[in-house]
Amino acid sequence: MSTKPTGEPPPPTDAVTPAGGDPHVLYVRFQADAPLAEDVYQGLLALLGEVTPVVEALPPDAALADVRGALRYFGRDAAGLAEIVRVRALARYGVDCTVGVAANPMLARMAAHDAPPNTPGAVRTVPGDPDAVAGFLARKPPIALPGVGAATARALCAYGLDSTERIAAAPLSTLQRILGAATARRVHAWAHGIDPAPVTPNAPARAVGAEHRFDRDELDPDRRRRALLTLADGLGIRLRTSGQIAARLSLTVRYADRSSTTRSRTLTEPTAHTPVLTAAAYALHDALGLQRARVRSVALRAEGLMSAELASHQLSFDAADDKARRAEAAADRARARFGVSAVRPAGFLGTGFLDVA
Template structure:
């Protein structure tokens, strides 16, 4: 599409790309999808585990296409080369592009032009505004500010009294579509992941927590073997209807300690309030990995914590000698299809 003079139409130049159904256990798949964007523009910001931002302003004239047409090209290449569909939001800022991608059904390209921004934002619920969490949304709705349009119309001083000076100003600007945040080129941070698929849709929360303990134990063992620690943990819950929920939590300190990883996984799971949800599978992803020797650790005077870490180190030595399932925390089960070696001793709970 052109502006009538033969040049690509300008105005929208930011793509928010969400890759649908990216395997969390295959980081190389995500990196290959990112390469589709870097073939178009060097300004690509990775948003793992399954999204990215791209500034295609410099690519419009080179390709002779509009930003929306480049988004369609990304979708076509992702499907043809990797069998992965994607949802793309196209706008003049990362905020609007992200909201455009999240505004409808997956597997589409949705463009919000600058002249359409006010109307698009005004019709969105306040919870859809990036940066508004559940608690903030409840607070705003209690004051009748239940849509982005009403939030934009509210006086700045009122929002600052309700939310505080910094957050009130930030949301006041975002409600008007003001987002000066640039697309900062980044590579995906190193991470490690593990996934468990249930034999049938799982309704039992205790079984789901048992699977999370198994995944936390697997990740912890791998990280300790590689002398790495994680700074954050991401939980993905996949449901029977093929939808998924992803939540991330920053850990109190960088760690590879299985109980610490399991505690964070339980907290993420319990915060979802799944109740009777039909869960098809769960995945944990340890992110922002760094060398264990360079990570600071809070000293503890808890004798039980020190004993647990010594027992964990002894269990790791047994695993390296007798197999990954020689010793494992009580309540865990090896993944389906995984069998210990014939000469290994029966697994024992730690």
């Protein structure tokens, strides 16, 4: 004998339960009046290591920590451990922190970045209850999801999926038609607060960097290139002064909406020669195709550092290159005697320049 089914129909096959679980991941964003020096950043990472050995460095000013194994030892919850980190960072280094606390790295990162800009540090927790996770995500725009870039966000908004809540409610098959299978699965999971990526202990790559913050959101590509020239010149001086060379150069562009884009390029040969660094910076900038973008700052980072004594330089019959290197050496001697401002490139921008270790 058959019976008529009662109650609610079964959920569709692509239905996803929002993420839950006890908060145990900290995303720590260090805040200071000036960019963190390398030794300070290393000290802050060591401070986190006093709480848990599972620390993932996110240079130049952040880190992830999985404190699951430290909760019982300290007799505190994850938010309580975050407060310990804040107090110790302030006491030892004078650096405040904004800490996001959640059940996975994505939610913790979003909680930390949910803080208003230019505000003192704080601890912001996403509770582990699935309803609380859904409420936290509900009205956020697609761009708020780490891993969703401007192009993906535009594609979603064009179909009316302009909030995380709507993305979560959309069938996976619909997202696949818009974004493709692989991207759709990731975005679908993120919109439900699901991030399977673990906190991976690591050591930050040896690097030096610098950032130029514009007085106002910059639309002029010529001024952006002048800023890159200034940054490349400064990095070249720092590398040559410390007897180092760089194997890679990365460019980070931060926009008015607080989003950012980072691109990297491996240099033809490790170098500290300013014209080579400048040319690489220009190439990275031009490849982004920023036409009407409102740029708040640009940053360059020299990575893969090694001793200049290990460098090998491809000999060239180009007289201009030889002349440029001799002129650079003479300029370095002048700076060593009269100060770093004794010689500067013609397009130097003198404001908003910040060193970043």
